[in-house]
Amino acid sequence: MKYNVFGRTGRQVSRLGFGAMGLGGSFGTYDEKELVRSVLHSLERGVTFIDTARNYGESERILGLALREWRGEKPFIASKIQSRGPGNIGWGIPIPVETAFPRGWLRESTEISLRELGVDTIELMQLHQYWPQWDSEDYWMEELLELKKEGKIGAIGISLPDTRHDIALPIVQSGLIDSVQTVFHIFDPQPLDCLIPACVRNNVAVIARCILDEGGLTGYLKEDTVFEDGDFRKSHFDYMPRSVYIERVDRLQEAYIPKYADSLAELAIKFVLQHPGVTTAISSMHVTKFADENIAAAGREPLPEDVFEDIRRHHRWVRNFYESKYWL
Template sequence: MDYANFAGGRTISRLGFGAMGFAGWFGEQPERASINALVLALERGITFIDTARAYGASERIVGLALREWTGAKPFLATKIEALGGIEQWGTPVPAEAAFPPRQVIASCEASLRALGVEQIDLMQLHTYWPTWGVTGHWMEELQRLKDQGKIAHIGISVPDHRSDMVLPIVTSGLIDSVQTIVNIFDPTALEVLVPICAAHRVAVIARCILDEGGLTGFLTADTTFGEGDFRRDYFDGTVPRQAYIDKVEALKRFVPAHASSLAALAIKFVLKDPAITTAISSMHVPAFAEANIAAADEAPLDDATFQRLMTTHRFIKNFNNVKHFGMP
């Protein structure tokens, strides 16, 4: 397992545990299985956990797993819950609509209780719009929590695929990290946001590195999704399913010469750039954790293969257009 220094100087694993799967949005599973998956990942060297107040029971389940874990304390990241429903992610809203006064503090206090910890290593706003500027009551409340020792670092989670929107706050010196989408199909953050974060010593947390599982090759014409599984709209609401399958099929030419599997190819692509501090993947199923950790331990992609993937396999689609505004 490779490790990197977080912006604050703490060493963390370059592959991180994304706990959104504990919300049941990829299908329900027993709570015991979720706890076992996280403990397994920690045993295998994962030291970074990302969750959110908005992810259903995720924080509580993470807290239960941490109480069972007897090893070194992992780096724990979560997110302030924004108000206003899905609208606050789909299109710009005033800061007061997403984070009215005291919402940041109240959400943080709820997270501390659910997680069962006295301090959260990284607290992220779950949305941000550049129209807010870089100061306001929301930033003041984050700084107050930091001064009180309830959080150690402050970050921003970027809405959907518009990674460049956070550049003003990245350069402000007020935040320690940015979380954004990075994957083979949408590598655009690597072009502008990531190098600017590196120049300003802001950590980068890459998410959706497997494109919600699509880059593993699991999707077929016959794949069905259960009630409440958000992948149903993700894969069928943005582009024709067959178009997606065809794009994944084109990646198979790189397997096994450059990676042991499609999932490994996707993970190695994101980890190629040293400015990616950690890349989070949903490892709520133990088999996923084992496979993803093994992929991260493979030899890095060579420069030519990385560049080819970066430039000729893009397939950018914005799920939020469907999620927030509905099907045409």
């Protein structure tokens, strides 16, 4: 496992992080004991960064069970304030910050997270959705700074709601935040254009998420793949006919596998980790087999620079599935 310094915190974190959304049932139903074991297994393999959220169902509680069993050094825990907005409308279309995060709610949500996780400090607290319109209000940042002063959180970050990466540029340049979490994968390399370079200049950590495009960049998706009710991916791949997605995946396989990676998932992980400005990239590792494969991929040699640039330029396929998922 390779490690990076997490922005201004000075803490070292693994370049591949444990995305804990899967602990809450977002990708299907799993036995709780197996989920706890997946966390412990990843920690044993050198993962030191775990990203969860109040909005991920039972994720914080299950992660808390694992942390109580863990006997090694405490990992770097990142969580997110739960939005109070109606339904999920705040993901696709901006809503007022007073609606998403009313006064006092950031503290209340953080206190719940601390209890569920069973810790005294959460190393990073993020807004689970962020819109630049909110910068005209300062109370939410003041609440987070107060929590930081009290030692209940260690750093402050934002998580972007969809693929409009550049909305974070003003707050990145403001010096007020320690990290940005954003969608970043082979089909959407847009963070490389402006956001990541801006974060590097301002010493803001970058957390890349959806690095396997909800699993699509593993090659597992078929025309007849069925997702159970409650699975986050149920509508993700039906933004358009699946054949369109599968054809794009096949094109990647033909061009780069096995010459530059043993699997499509390895190619996708190596692509995201290529730029040194990516502090950590999170992947759902609630299944130990996938955790082992992803951790192994993260430790392999990087792509040749010309191959990286070829993928970046010729396989770019930006689409915002939130338009069909949340814009009813």
